Amino acid sequence: MSPSVTVIATVKNEASSIGTLLDSLSRQTEQPDEIIIVDGGSTDNTVDTIRAHPLSQAGLVRTLVKEGANISQGRNAAIAAARGEIIASTDAGVRLSPVWLAELAKPFREQNPPPDVVSGFFFLDPHTVFETAMGATVLPAVTEIVPEHFNPSSRSVAFRKSAWERVGGYPEWLDYCEDLIFDFKLRKEGFRFAFAPQAIAYFRPRPNLAAFFRQYYRYARGDGKADIWRKRHAIRYVIYLVALPSLIVLGFICSPLWWLLFLAGAAAMVRTPYKRLLPELGHYSWVERIQALLWVPLIRVTGDLAKMVGYPAGLWWRWRHHPPASRD
Numbered sequence: 599m600s601p602s603v604t605v606i607a608t609v610k611n612e613a614s615s616i617g618t619l620l621d622s623l624s625r626q627t628e629q630p631d632e633i634i635i636v637d638g639g640s641t642d643n644t645v646d647t648i649r650a651h652p653l654s655q656a657g658l659v660r661t662l663v664k665e666g667a668n669i670s671q672g673r674n675a676a677i678a679a680a681r682g683e684i685i686a687s688t689d690a691g692v693r694l695s696p697v698w699l700a701e702l703a704k705p706f707r708e709q710n711p712p713p714d715v716v717s718g719f720f721f722l723d724p725h726t727v728f729e730t731a732m733g734a735t736v737l738p739a740v741t742e743i744v745p746e747h748f749n750p751s752s753r754s755v756a757f758r759k760s761a762w763e764r765v766g767g768y769p770e771w772l773d774y775c776e777d778l779i780f781d782f783k784l785r786k787e788g789f790r791f792a793f794a795p796q797a798i799a800y801f802r803p804r805p806n807l808a809a810f811f812r813q814y815y816r817y818a819r820g821d822g823k824a825d826i827w828r829k830r831h832a833i834r835y836v837i838y839l840v841a842l843p844s845l846i847v848l849g850f851i852c853s854p855l856w857w858l859l860f861l862a863g864a865a866a867m868v869r870t871p872y873k874r875l876l877p878e879l880g881h882y883s884w885v886e887r888i889q890a891l892l893w894v895p896l897i898r899v900t901g902d903l904a905k906m907v908g909y910p911a912g913l914w915w916r917w918r919h920h921p922p923a924s925r926d
Contacts, residue, residue: 822912
């Protein structure tokens, strides 16, 4: 007998996008046994939109309102209320491929021994040249993934409810990068991971640089709060505050050859984004292609600066609040 499956999601003020998620769930080739959505206190008509959807009218969706709940608290509340043995997690604002749930559920039935966690994947659903360039700059291609080491995003993942219980659920003291800490706890307990690259969630990236800066500031602040990726952040500070300024100064006062090292470093920073971007530009005009190419370095630098500001803010929060240890 196949294990029962509950799909969960958290929402807040998603009236304009929740219909897309529910419609994509209704088109799944394999339907879940139930869907639980936790609303964190929407001030628009998100809850009414959910309850009016045909899936809710058919009794498949349960909506829980948890005023003021963050994402971790909302996910934990949904999982605690779930009847399914397998929890399939996604987010508001995404569109799921028709085989998303079937691909996530398949390894639990077919692999021997079966996994405890199945990592899905995610693709961008860009609407503009900027969004296309941003996706190529910040998101890995599926061909770059090493399945054994891939830590899933909770916009596309499935896991046993018993595993969630054993690690104590999502960390409710974190507002960002909570799914990464959840992954770390699962790996630390020795749970088996599998990769399902066809279980795809499509999402639209941030529409402009300001929104992108805020997003990556919050991500890095979450890293600081959780005390993870110390080396990664330290390297970024060394590059921007020591290496690049030193090369510029040496280029002025010593030899122009130092500028070649500067340019080589800059090229290395955008090489992978350009490799991802070029195959995506076929349907754009030449002007739009040039715009996309110019956006990449600006997006890269903006994201790095946002992280350099956000990370110490998170460390300062951690120093003041003394949360549990979670460093990788």
